[in-house]
Amino acid sequence: MALLHKYTQRFLLRIACIIVLCICSNVMAQEKKGLSEEEQLDRMLERYNERYMPKLLGFSAGYATPNVFDFSIFSILGAFPINITDGYRIHVGYDPLHLRVDDIGASDDALFAVSTWFLFNGIDDIANKITGSESEGPGILVLATLFIWCGNVYIPLVPGSWLGINDQNHFTTHVIQEGFHTRSFTYTNDLSLRFSAKPSSSGFFLDTGIRFEKNFAEDFKYRFFVQLGLFGSG
Template sequence: MILLCKHSQQFLQRVICIAVLCICSNVMAQEKKGLSEEEQLDRMLEHHNEEYMPRALGFSAGYATPNVFDFSIFTFLDVLSINITDGYRIHVGYEPLHLRVDDFGASDDALFAAGGWFLFNGIEAIANKITSSESGGPGILVLAPLFFWCGMVYIPLVPGSWLGINVQNHFTTHVIQEGFHARSFTYTNDLSLRFSARPSRSGHFLDAGIRFEKNFAKNFKYRFFVQLGVFGTG
């Protein structure tokens, strides 16, 4: 009887130990799983921010009060990193094909932007040949003047990049209709709040903001504008 009680106690001790080990293992597994989910969420968030319109092509259409319509094809060529939080990016883009319809008619600035692109690329190619260096793509000689002509910057305000500030430059010309004089040139700067649906993949956006405008033959003015667009990641 004593021997049976002893074996029963040992059996119970083993059952208790196994139960404790199972509980501990389950708790550790849940903690590990929770940490993994957090890490996965961090990675997703970082990826989400980094993948906001990378090398994207898009189309936008806008209306600026009282009588200006804009249509453009744009691209985000690269991103600039800033050290605020991991995965936070400021995005730099260009609108090489921009059409403005206003009192003067349809603009022709897209032709000059394309011509400037090829001209500066040619100059850079000659410079690279002279210096025996190679360029992996458009350099600062091309991108800097192009940015002031038709560039844009998107600054995310929230994690996930679905809301942010968008700044666009437009150097609009009407040379074909008006000839080369002051009235043919207009420089605008758009400052808007952008809401983007599904910003980490193909989606759409809505801009609303103010346009600061200076025609070379007229006084400075400002307009309110709205803009709709679609984009697809490359």
């Protein structure tokens, strides 16, 4: 009888061990499943956070109806992200070396953009000496002025940033050919849908959209445009 009781205890102990092991395995599986879901979320956010615009130089060429051609060397100052949430951000960049070819001729706005860069950097330096503060790189006065002149904002629409909305400003001048008068200045805003191949490495992008344009001597007009660009990784 005692022997039977001993075997019963062993049997019950084995059953208890099996139950404990099953519970532990189930808990571990749930923890593992939770980690995998968390990793998947992190990867999705990383795909949103891929850097779209590189710090290295890029080149773009565009055509706006009916008779305007554009050429730009962009991201000469680099582009930087602005975090909207932990998993989503927009990108701001510049393309100060811009050349426009139209009825008036070749533009000279790149010269003024570079001059503006040095001018406002000098103003920032003077302001820093007066206030006794020190800053690395261009100040907000430089960046805000350049953004109005030749800045752009890219808003990703999909994970990976390969498709998004690009809004770009250009202040185009023909002062060398036309002199200082209203016909010499044109302000454009390009709103486009941008497709980018390999947005975090070397690749290309294609824009198509509408250009809103105001020459200071003419009425407001709009044009349809396409643009193709090449860039290197940052």
